Amino acid sequence: LIYFIVIIIRVYIMDVKLDRGMSTLLIFIIAAAILSAAQSVVTTGIAGIMADFHVSSTTAQWIYSSFLLVLGVMIPLSAYITRRFKVKTILLSSLSLFLVGSLLAYVSPNIIVLIIARVIQAIGSGILLPITQIVLFKVIPEEKWQVYMGLFGFIIGIAPALAPTAGGMIIDYVGWRSIFLIFAGMVFVLILVALVVVKLEFETGDYPLDVLSLILCVLACVGIMLGFSNIAGNGFDLVYVILPIVVGTFSLIFFVRRQFGIKTPLVDLHALKNKYFFFGTLFSALLYFTMCGLNVIMPLFVQTVTSHNATTSGLILLPATLVMIVFNFIGPLLANKIGVRKVLIMSCIFSIVGYLIMMTYNTNSTVEYMIITQIIRAIGAGLGLMPAVTWTIAVVSGDVEDATAINNTVRQIIGAIGSAVAVVLMTVFAGGTLAHNRVSVSAFGQTSLVMAILAVISLVIVILYIKDEIHDLM
Structure with a gap:
């Protein structure tokens, strides 16, 4: 309800008529918020699932990992799906798949069925999330893309960020199965609304699947x-x-x-021959690489090297996460006012400073110091992602389906690589084992330096290839 009100307010502030295109976009954004929350909401229920099904943490974590893998596979299909099927069919199909997955998860008798249910949920999410961006680019005039992408980034960011906290409270009171029943109820209502409200259609054809x-x-x-x-x-x-x-x-x-x-x-890759699209995609991929890597090495440092508990680790990252989400919204607004190039330069500077400050961490670093310095790094990440993605798609605005599929797929794969590589680097620098010692502190600093170097490379990309006047590049 809050998401819906926020979107409506933005619509009327910007004097945009709530026609069939905007009505369809609203439903897509609300659906995307709900489905994106399902990605991370189960993380707080893993302990309960392990106890109920008598499985190890390695097995139980597949209810999360399988979701991410399926998302990565489905994103490249978004261009084909958009060309082949009607918008309403796509929306109802993805929501129906998610509904079936949620109900199956609710009644799952064992971990195998639960993982299968999560895969079905992920198929629905993997269809809907990238296509929501495509609908946005087709419905909203190009000069307002940055503003609406900021709103979209804010909503899609805050849902999975707050989901584990809300999910944990619900799980503590009524158990992990109730989470899936709640999702099923919300999606069922959304399907009924979509049947009535969604009337927008794009041109489709008998596009073959290779x-x-x-x-x-x-x-x-x-x-x-x-x-x-x-x-x-x-x-x-x-x-x-x-x-x-x-x-x-x-x-x-x-x-x-x-x-x-x-x-x-399946995906027309000719957009990659446009050097501005290529380097714009590379910029967003490098930013996503460092973001995903940081999300793994920071908890490792806090819990293993400084010997804090998992709750403290979460509290250190929570303010930074919320700040990043807010700047996901602010970044595109600034880009619309002062130009994307200046915003991305600021993003890189904040990121570089944030990662260099992380090199000063030690075993005695206070929680307050880590929170404040993580916020600096988060401002950089929040300022950069949505403006970079929107600018990159705008460079080849005549082919938003393939451009969106390429950009999202590259970021998803690079993010997975970043999470793993960051851990490997930190472990190698520490001599193979992380512990409460100076060697591990140094390893964390060296890994942070690698992140800072990647941010410097990103800054060079912005200076050389990111331009404010898009139409001169097309």
Whole structure:
């Protein structure tokens, strides 16, 4: 309800008529907020699920990991789905899949069924989330993309950020199964509303699905993401890490070559030949790499090196997360006022300063100091992501379906790699084992320096390739 009110207020402030296009976009954004919350809400229920099904944490975590993997696989399909099916069909299908997954999760008798239910949920989310961006780009005039992407980023960011806290409270009172029943109820109501409200349609056709491209895409996404995700728990194991990465890499190479060689590709990659789109995508991917890496190494440092508990670790990152979400909204507004180039330069500077300050952490660093310095880093991340994504899509605005699919897929894969590589770097710098000692403190500092160097590279990309006047680049 709060999300809906916020969106309505923004609509009327900007004097945008609430026509069938805006009504459809509102439903898509509300649905995206609900479905994105489902991604992280189960993390607080893992302990209860382990106890109920008598499984280990390694097994139970697949209710979260499987969701992320399926999201990565579904995103590249968004361009094909948008061209092939009606908007209303896409929305109702994704919500229905999510509803079925939620109900199945609620009644699941064992962990296998629960994981399958989460996969079904993720298929629905993987369809809807990227297509919401496509609908936004098609409904909203290009000169207002930054503003609405800011609103979209704020909503999509705050939902999964607050979901674990809200989910934890619900789980403590009525158990983890109730979470899925609540989601089922919300989505059911949304389906009924969508049946009446959604009337917007885009031009579609009998666009063929290249099955071989789909298979290669699945192998590439799953192989690369699974391999890098397994590094933290399995080192450089041949079966769990090396083999998936090799299979994923070769599949990606064949996938890319095939897309350039067939008449109706799964994803048209010609946008990558535009150097501004390429470097814009690279910028957002590097930013996402450092964000995902930080989300893993910071809790490791707080709990393992400074010997604080998990609750303290969460409290240190929570203010930074909320600040980043707010700046997800502020960043595009600033870009609309002063130009995207200045905003991205500020993003890089805040990021560089934040990561360099992290090099000053030690075993005696206070919680307050870590909170304040993490906020500086979070401002950089929040300022940069949505303006960069919006500018990158705008460079090739005539092909938003493929451009959105490329940009989102690259970020999803790079994010998975970033999470794993950050842990590996920190562990290697520490000599193989993290502990409450100076070596581990130094390892954290060295890893932070790597993040700062990536932010410097991002700054160079902005200076050389990000321009305020988009139409001069097309």
